Amino acid sequence: MSESFKDFGLKPFLMEALTELNFKTPMPVQEKLIPVIKEGKSVVGQSQTGSGKTHAFLLPIFDKIDPAKHEVQAVITTPSRELAYQIYGDAKQLAKHSPAAIKVGNYVGGTDKKRQIDKLQREQPEIVIGTPGRVLDLIQSNALDIHTATQFVVDEADMTLDLGFLEQVDKIAGRMPEKLQMMVFSATIPDKLRPFLRKYMDNPVVEEIPVKSVISPTIDNWLLSTKGRSKNDLIYKLLTLGEPYLALVFANTKKRVVEIANFLKSQGLKVAVIHGDLPARERKRVMREVQNLDFQFVVATDLAARGIDIDGVSHVINDGIPEDLDYFIHRVGRTGRKGMQGTAITLYSPDDEDQIEALEDMGIEFKPKELKNGEIVDSFDRNRRKKRGKKPVKISGSMAGAIHKAKKKVKPGYKQRIKKAINREQQQEHRIEIRQKQRQAKKRKKASSERYK
Missing domain, CATH: 3.40.50.300 (P-loop containing nucleotide triphosphate hydrolases)
Incomplete structure (x- = not known):
């Protein structure tokens, strides 16, 4: 070494x-x-x-x-x-x-x-x-x-x-x-x-080169539910709660970047904007001004997530989750660099649940938070799945029909027969799921072996 x-x-x-x-x-x-x-x-x-x-x-x-x-x-x-x-x-x-x-x-x-x-x-x-x-x-x-x-x-x-x-x-x-x-x-x-x-x-x-964790341990990675609130208003409140040294707000589209920036400017904040439609000379000027810390707040598309390398980015706010989940890592990685502390805040709605779970499957851990009475406090929303009891048994439409029909007839032992039928159906689905996973594993193994042939 x-x-x-x-x-x-x-x-x-x-x-x-x-x-x-x-x-x-x-x-x-x-x-x-x-x-x-x-x-x-x-x-x-x-x-x-x-x-x-x-x-x-x-x-x-x-x-x-x-x-x-x-x-x-x-x-x-x-x-x-x-x-x-x-x-x-x-x-x-x-x-x-x-x-x-x-x-x-x-x-x-x-x-x-x-x-x-x-x-x-x-x-x-x-x-x-x-x-x-x-x-x-x-x-x-x-x-x-x-x-x-x-x-x-x-x-x-x-x-x-x-x-x-x-x-x-x-x-x-x-x-x-x-x-x-x-x-x-x-x-x-x-x-x-x-x-x-x-x-x-x-x-x-x-x-x-493996990383010890998907995102730096120096980053506080928060997850905030919008709960029907105005995203623009929420972003403004998050930016003005403390005194961020330099805060980056990432949005998925150029249109959304402009919307957020215009709202923040209307609230009296001095905001830099970076996206692909800016003329090269203006982009270079804005980047130079950001590097010189002329701006405290920057709103950008993912173009900047892998282009901005500024010491001292204290906060990153994700207006939404990027379609390409790898960009989430690049966005959050703008803060907490070189051993410094940083805070990343991701806004999400119920529609984003699958993407949140996919990020968690990648090894990214979130701390659930909420904005209450002008303060960021712990929330337990993300743990609600753990508090649930047994998941309801998923059955097909035809099986539901068979149960309904059996209930009408109410013959002796019908509950046992229905239970057995449901078990058979679940076992069959389980076998199909296992076969699918095995096929996917074989494909990944084959692709890996042919990597540089």
Whole structure:
């Protein structure tokens, strides 16, 4: 086990950069993957948000860069502009400590393409960071030359797939040398991603970094029933109960983000808004202002859940549960970072019961709460299922009809016969359920065995 970054044998300037960041002990993903990447092996790193994966690939990449070669040596793609800016900021922090200049280029949609082309015609960066669309656009414009690159990072691969950018990433990879070290980082590895991995990766080192808990133990994870109350009013009261350092409110749609933000503004709060329809320049400005803590309240879509990496987010409020439950983890993971305390509050209605149970099945534990007389107090709503007695016996319509008919005739021993009939029906349903579970288990096992064939 590596107890210090010194164990990796990184160049002195990188150790200086880590000292400035106050990074002392490597995180599990860094400990496992930095030595492997330094050996030149391709890797698939499966880890949750906030695991430290950005430096797991940036450190060995910078360690390998030759500043004397004024050519592209590494390409990093990420599905959102916010993530690209974040990685670019981390890369610039490392680069400033290098005795010889290492140029890092950041290329995302919505920025001045002509200006980027003009600069690329004068000089090529050693490291390219950007969104797949803009990076591919610059390659196809013969401005960005990546045929010299030997390292390619696909960050947040599952999100890249979800947003429809995998085809562009495929085309970027196709422009690189055949002997390419590829690093794919993803919170999950969906089945649709596997053909891409097999196409470009020959026996990669696969590391699934387990998390001690699905969400950080430093997060108070509350569940609040709306109970027919106005969600907007509830969100406002939650935001103004205490004095949050920085609070993020997540909604499932851009329309809902605007609705919440307008309501909060009407109540006198200064609110930042982040969603995909904002022009790139405005999104960059808002993100910068949020980073500078010019806003205390931010309302955003899931785009920001994996794009905002701000120290000191004290509260996260979920206006609703996201359709993709993985995004719940990413949202809540914006708070309670680096050992700091955080509070996550999820609003739910009876219609959300199945999704709540699915989250609980994933290992997420909620503390039931309610807003009473202007205070957050414990609630026991979520325990109501435990208090119930035996579940009512579920019977089919035909069986119910048979019982009704038997009751009318009231023949001796009819209760026993009905009981036996119900038992037979339940046993049959139980056998069917077991067979279905066995088939599903076989399918999962088969998919797992064929994972990287």
